[in-house]
Amino acid sequence: MENLGREGRATGRVEAEVIRTERLVLVPQRVEHASEMADVLSDPALHTFIGGAPATADELRSRYARMAAGPADPAESWCNWVIRLREGDGDGEEGLGQGPLTGTVQATISPSGSGLVAEIAWVVGTAFQGRGIASEAARGLVDWLEQRSVRETAAHVHPDHAASGAVARAVGLEPTDEWHDGEVRWVRREAR
Known part of the structure; x- marks a missing residue:
C-alpha cells in the first residue's frame, strides 16, 4: 500500500482513512473540526x-490547515483523525458517526531501513476521559497502521502521566531507555 516516488522507490506516503472501532469512528481531521x-x-x-x-478555534483552524498541507518531505505522511463517539441509531451522515467529538489521534509515518515506522499520539478531552476512549482509539489506529505494513510504532509518554502510559501498554507499546524532551519513548515492533 506504499506509494512510489519518481524513481520507483517507496515514499511511505499514507493517507488517513476512516477507522471504525466498537464505539468510535476515527474521522480524518479537517479544518471544519476546529471549532x-x-x-x-x-x-x-x-x-x-x-x-x-488550550488553542482557540482560530489557532486550531490554522494548525489543521498546516497539517492538511502535509510535510515537505514526500516520504513522510501526517495522518490525523478526530475521535467521534458512535451514538444513536446508525452511523450518521456519510457513516462518520453521530456522537460528539472526544479527542484526536495522529500518526507521523516515515520510511526506515526496516520499512515504515510511525510515531503516534493521542489526546481525549477531559469530559470524555476514564471511559477507555483513548485506548480504543489508539488500538484502532495501531491496527490500521499494521495493515499498512508499519513495522514499528512508537509514542512519547511523560513518565508521570499514568493514564497515557496505560494507553501505551493497552496497544502493546513497551517503554524503552530512550528519552526525548522529558518523555520516555515507548515502542511496539511488528511480531516476527
Whole structure:
C-alpha cells in the first residue's frame, strides 16, 4: 500500500482513512473540526504533561490547515483523525458517526531501513476521559497502521502521566531507555 516516488522507490506516503472501532469512528481531521475540537480540548489540565495552553478555534483552524498541507518531505505522511463517539441509531451522515467529538489521534509515518515506522499520539478531552476512549482509539489506529505494513510504532509518554502510559501498554507499546524532551519513548515492533 506504499506509494512510489519518481524513481520507483517507496515514499511511505499514507493517507488517513476512516477507522471504525466498537464505539468510535476515527474521522480524518479537517479544518471544519476546529471549532468543536477547541471546546473539547479547552481544559488547561490537558496541557499538564505536554505544555502550552488550550488553542482557540482560530489557532486550531490554522494548525489543521498546516497539517492538511502535509510535510515537505514526500516520504513522510501526517495522518490525523478526530475521535467521534458512535451514538444513536446508525452511523450518521456519510457513516462518520453521530456522537460528539472526544479527542484526536495522529500518526507521523516515515520510511526506515526496516520499512515504515510511525510515531503516534493521542489526546481525549477531559469530559470524555476514564471511559477507555483513548485506548480504543489508539488500538484502532495501531491496527490500521499494521495493515499498512508499519513495522514499528512508537509514542512519547511523560513518565508521570499514568493514564497515557496505560494507553501505551493497552496497544502493546513497551517503554524503552530512550528519552526525548522529558518523555520516555515507548515502542511496539511488528511480531516476527
